[in-house]
Amino acid sequence: MNDDAETRAQAAREVCPFLTAKQTAFHLGISAHTLRGMRLAGKGPKARRHGHNWRYHIDDIEAWSLARSGGEGDV
Numbered sequence: 001m002n003d004d005a006e007t008r009a010q011a012a013r014e015v016c017p018f019l020t021a022k023q024t025a026f027h028l029g030i031s032a033h034t035l036r037g038m039r040l041a042g043k044g045p046k047a048r049r050h051g052h053n054w055r056y057h058i059d060d061i062e063a064w065s066l067a068r069s070g071g072e073g074d075v
Contacts, residue, residue, distance in 0.1 A: 009058055018048070018055040027061060
């Protein structure tokens with residue numbers, strides 16, 4: 001993960017660790033539509049229901065991203 005991504009992740013943890021689907025998609029560099037498809041297929045980061053909305057915890061996003069990249073290099 002590069003310094004900019006680490007800075008954004010840390011800021012998210014301090015304000016609110018739960019991101020919307022749109023924020024999560026932006027963080028991962030994919031579309032919200034792609035993220036939704038991944039969630040429905042059980043292939044994306046862990047998602048939680050908060051009322052009527054899906055939320056993603058920043059730590060789950062980072063863990064999923066690192067697992068996909070083999071834990072090395074930029075994601």
